[in-house]
Amino acid sequence: RKEVEQDPGPFNVPEGATVAFNCTYSNSASQSFFWYRQDCRKEPKLLMSVYSSGNEDGRFTAQLNRASQYISLLIRDSKLSDSATYLCVVNNRDDMRFGAGTRLTVKP
Amino acid sequence: GAVVSQHPSRVICKSGTSVKIECRSLDFQATTMFWYRQFPKQSLMLMATSNEGSKATYEQGVEKDKFLINHASLTLSTLTVTSAHPEDSSFYICSAEGRVDYPNYGYTFGSGTRLTVV
Numbered sequence: 001r002k003e004v005e006q007d008p009g010p011f012n013v014p015e016g017a018t019v020a021f022n023c024t025y026s027n028s029a030s031q032s033f034f035w036y037r038q039d040c041r042k043e044p045k046l047l048m049s050v051y052s053s054g055n056e057d058g059r060f061t062a063q064l065n066r067a068s069q070y071i072s073l074l075i076r077d078s079k080l081s082d083s084a085t086y087l088c089v090v091n092n093r094d095d096m097r098f099g100a101g102t103r104l105t106v107k108p
Numbered sequence: 109g110a111v112v113s114q115h116p117s118r119v120i121c122k123s124g125t126s127v128k129i130e131c132r133s134l135d136f137q138a139t140t141m142f143w144y145r146q147f148p149k150q151s152l153m154l155m156a157t158s159n160e161g162s163k164a165t166y167e168q169g170v171e172k173d174k175f176l177i178n179h180a181s182l183t184l185s186t187l188t189v190t191s192a193h194p195e196d197s198s199f200y201i202c203s204a205e206g207r208v209d210y211p212n213y214g215y216t217f218g219s220g221t222r223l224t225v226v
Contacts (some may be wrong), residue, residue: 002219
């Protein structure tokens with residue numbers, strides 16, 4: 001079983017839609033969590049960290065459920081520019097584990 | 109969905125030795141493979157890009173003679189860290205891009221390799 005699992009998608013949504021990604025992790029001792037975004041032929045870039053209390057950055061909301069060991073990313077009012085691959089990243093004591101990525105395509 | 113298998117997940121080696129990291133695309137053909145590394149508390153940094161059957165393109169500051177990349181087939185790419193030193197200790201991760209005439213899987217990441225050089 002993978003340490004970090006994501007639905008690979010692809011998710012194809014119209015502009016303005018709300019889309020949610022989930023990610024589960026197997027290591028209960030994991031310490032911190034992130035969502036990365038990767039655009040075509042670019043290196044992944046940090047989108048946002050995920051805190052236990054949940055956090056919001058504009059149209060993006062991230063949540064963490066330690067009891068169930070999953071994190072989520074919600075994107076509201078999707079834009080064409082949101083099309084990318086979204087990576088769930090889990091930081092353990094001595095390493096960082098990546099999900100395989102969820103591909104999102106936002107269409108006009 | 110597309111899967112990239114990366115091995116080993118962890119390796120400890122002695123200074124001066126070489127370490128090979130493999131990434132295999134299990135159910136698609138990876139025309140392009142990206143290799144990243146990440147130092148503690150830093151973001152992923154792209155090291156090189158390789159296309160099947162051709163030489164890898166290295167990012168500025170990455171020594172091509174030290175980090176040997178081979179992408180001899182559409183399903184396998186390897187990164188060899190030669191004459192490893194403690195400063196090479198890092199987290200290395202690959203990302204594969206599929207062929208355009210196959211279902212477009214986007215970018216699929218391996219699960220990463222933690223290298224510790226002692």
